[in-house]
Amino acid sequence: MADAAIRTAPVPAEPARFDGVTISLGLPLARWSLRGRNPQELGNALGLPVPGRIGETAGGMACLGPDEWLLRLPEGSIIPMGEGQPLSVVDISDRAITLIVEGDRALDVLSSGCPRDLSKLAVGEARRTVYETVEIVLIREGETRYAVEVWRSFAPWLHLALVTAASHLPE
Amino acid sequence: MILIHCPYCDQTLPELEFAYAGEGHIARPTDPSALSDEDWERYLFIRDNPRGRHHERWRHIHGCGRFFNAVRDTVTDKFEMTYKAGEPRQ
Numbered sequence: 001m002a003d004a005a006i007r008t009a010p011v012p013a014e015p016a017r018f019d020g021v022t023i024s025l026g027l028p029l030a031r032w033s034l035r036g037r038n039p040q041e042l043g044n045a046l047g048l049p050v051p052g053r054i055g056e057t058a059g060g061m062a063c064l065g066p067d068e069w070l071l072r073l074p075e076g077s078i079i080p081m082g083e084g085q086p087l088s089v090v091d092i093s094d095r096a097i098t099l100i101v102e103g104d105r106a107l108d109v110l111s112s113g114c115p116r117d118l119s120k121l122a123v124g125e126a127r128r129t130v131y132e133t134v135e136i137v138l139i140r141e142g143e144t145r146y147a148v149e150v151w152r153s154f155a156p157w158l159h160l161a162l163v164t165a166a167s168h169l170p171e
Numbered sequence: 172m173i174l175i176h177c178p179y180c181d182q183t184l185p186e187l188e189f190a191y192a193g194e195g196h197i198a199r200p201t202d203p204s205a206l207s208d209e210d211w212e213r214y215l216f217i218r219d220n221p222r223g224r225h226h227e228r229w230r231h232i233h234g235c236g237r238f239f240n241a242v243r244d245t246v247t248d249k250f251e252m253t254y255k256a257g258e259p260r261q
């Protein structure tokens with residue numbers, strides 16, 4: 001049956017383009033939720049750099065909490081699973097999708113529904129937060145490019161909310 | 172909107188990212204089976220509910236995910252301080 005499984009995207013494949021901002025579906029990714037008491041230990045087990053401060057990112061890995069990381073790598077990537085060690089390495093690749101919000105007005109669109117002061121989010125910073133009522137992980141990938149990680153089942157609603165915000169931007 | 176300082180993120184952030192989690196510093200009895208029904212009831216349900224300074228737990232649920240403790244005035248809704256879980260009562 002697995003061979004017959006087809007991945008369907010919960011939002012339109014066609015980017016939604018507006019004056020100053022484009023909202024599009026990101027490429028499928030391999031994702032892991034990583035838990036451990038000690039970043040050093042986790043780094044040694046995975047052979048990857050582990051950011052130590054909440055909000056920091058390094059090589060596709062974002063530190064979300066004092067003992068929690070999100071690792072995003074190209075689809076098909078494989079990492080050690082940390083067997084026998086006091087770590088949790090869980091494949092969550094298909095739990096979320098990425099929406100890319102990009103353009104000069106991207107910050108305005110995201111700020112319309114996020115209670116944080118996003119003007120303080122630095123390039124390369126990642127934070128779990130909310131947009132309207134939906135939990136997201138927001139990663140500022142570039143000066144005007146943001147990746148929004150959202151759980152698959154929330155994605156159609158979030159996409160609609162972002163598109164609605166983008167179509168009502170004040171001049 | 173109320174702003175709450177998360178002692179783990181070390182940022183002052185909007186209340187929408189947080190969830191209230193009841194009175195703080197309530198330790199689970201180490202041997203529940205040794206408790207009388209009245210004591211067990213007191214542990215489970217009976218709270219101080221003070222007017223004024225209240226020690227309470229919060230969770231940065233839509234952020235770093237951690238539980239922490241806060242002192243909030245129940246009359247003014249002002250947060251006096253927040254501190255990490257496991258630190259002594261302030």
Ligand SMILES: [Zn+2]
Pocket residue numbers: 177178179180181231234235236237
């Ligand atoms: Zn926090």
